Amino acid sequence: MIDIDSETATAPLAGESLTRFFERDAIAVARDLLGCLFLADGIGGRIAETEAYFPDDEASHAFRGPTRRNGAMFGQPGNVYIYRIYGMHWCLNFVCTPGSAVLIRAIEPEIGTAAMTERRGTDSLTQLCSGPGKLCQALDIGIALNDRLLDREPFSLTPATPPELVTGKRIGITKNAEAPWRFGILGSRYLSKPFR
Numbered sequence: 001m002i003d004i005d006s007e008t009a010t011a012p013l014a015g016e017s018l019t020r021f022f023e024r025d026a027i028a029v030a031r032d033l034l035g036c037l038f039l040a041d042g043i044g045g046r047i048a049e050t051e052a053y054f055p056d057d058e059a060s061h062a063f064r065g066p067t068r069r070n071g072a073m074f075g076q077p078g079n080v081y082i083y084r085i086y087g088m089h090w091c092l093n094f095v096c097t098p099g100s101a102v103l104i105r106a107i108e109p110e111i112g113t114a115a116m117t118e119r120r121g122t123d124s125l126t127q128l129c130s131g132p133g134k135l136c137q138a139l140d141i142g143i144a145l146n147d148r149l150l151d152r153e154p155f156s157l158t159p160a161t162p163p164e165l166v167t168g169k170r171i172g173i174t175k176n177a178e179a180p181w182r183f184g185i186l187g188s189r190y191l192s193k194p195f196r
Contacts (some may be wrong), residue, residue, distance in 0.1 A: 012158045013172070014151035015077070021159065025152035026052035026100040030183050033102060035160040036185040043112030045129065046160070047104060049191045051170045055099030058175035062112040068097075072147035074098045079169050080155065082136075082146040089133025090142050094150065094157075105171075105182070107139070109192040131192040159179075168195040 005160040022029055031050040036049040038044045053060040061083065071079040072095065079095040081136045088149050107129045109116055116138035129135035136142070150157045164186040168179060171193060184191050 010158070012151065012156045016153050018078040018149065018157075019029065019076070020058060022094065022096050024059050024096060025095045026102055027181060028052055029094070029096045030102045031165060032159070032162050032182065033053045034165055034183060035163045037110075037156075037158040037160065038104070039077070039111060039154075039156040040141055040145075042156075043139055044107060044117050045155075046108045046185075047106075048108045048188045049104075049106035051103040051105055051183070052181040053093075053103065057179070059170065059173040059178070059179075060096035060099075060101075071115050073143050076149060077149060080145060080148055080150060082141065082143055084143070085133070090136035091132040092136055092141055100184070103132060104135065105132050106184070106188075106190050106192050107135050108185075126189050130190050134192075166195045 013157070030050040033047045033050050036047050038047050051189055061073060066074045069083065070081070072079055073093070077096055081093040081095055081101055092104045094104065095101045095145055101153055109125055109128045113125065113128070117123050119140060120134065122127050122128065122137050128138050166184050166186045167180050168182045169180055170182045184195055
């Protein structure tokens with residue numbers, strides 16, 4: 001776990017502090033992201049659920065090396081990698097060491113919930129951002145924001161002391177599906193799916 005002092009816990013990660021936070025093992029980053037405040041254009045909330053991916057992980061987009069599609073995944077630590085699944089949903093990932101990344105699966109909506117509600121077409125707070133596609137729709141995140149650092153507009157990421165968490169298998173994959181690299185805030189009502 002990275003040390004979070006009172007000064008860095010109130011200021012968004014930027015520059016060297018962003019690099020230090022993300023230039024680590026994806027599992028450590030995935031755990032430490034829980035509870036962090038993530039905003040896109042000033043709208044967002046606390047990260048509630050994450051999944052870790054590695055370059056030698058068959059379930060990862062980086063497994064076969066850099067391509068035009070996954071190039072952002074081999075960018076700097078703290079880079080954003082966005083891709084589409086099922087031809088309709090965007091997914092948001094934060095790059096750690098090159099080729100490894102953390103998928104942001106869910107956030108707890110806190111700031112700008114009216115805008116999120118309008119974008120998602122639901123007023124259920126627990127359904128606004130409880131899944132990768134849902135949170136991208138709620139925060140208006142698409143491919144135009146791919147391959148930029150988290151300390152550049154429209155993004156902001158403020159660290160926090162990680163809360164008590166729960167661990168489980170990743171969701172929606174068939175390869176390396178047994179790896180326990182999914183993490184969530186214990187007891188959160190905003191997860192994409194319950195942990196078993």
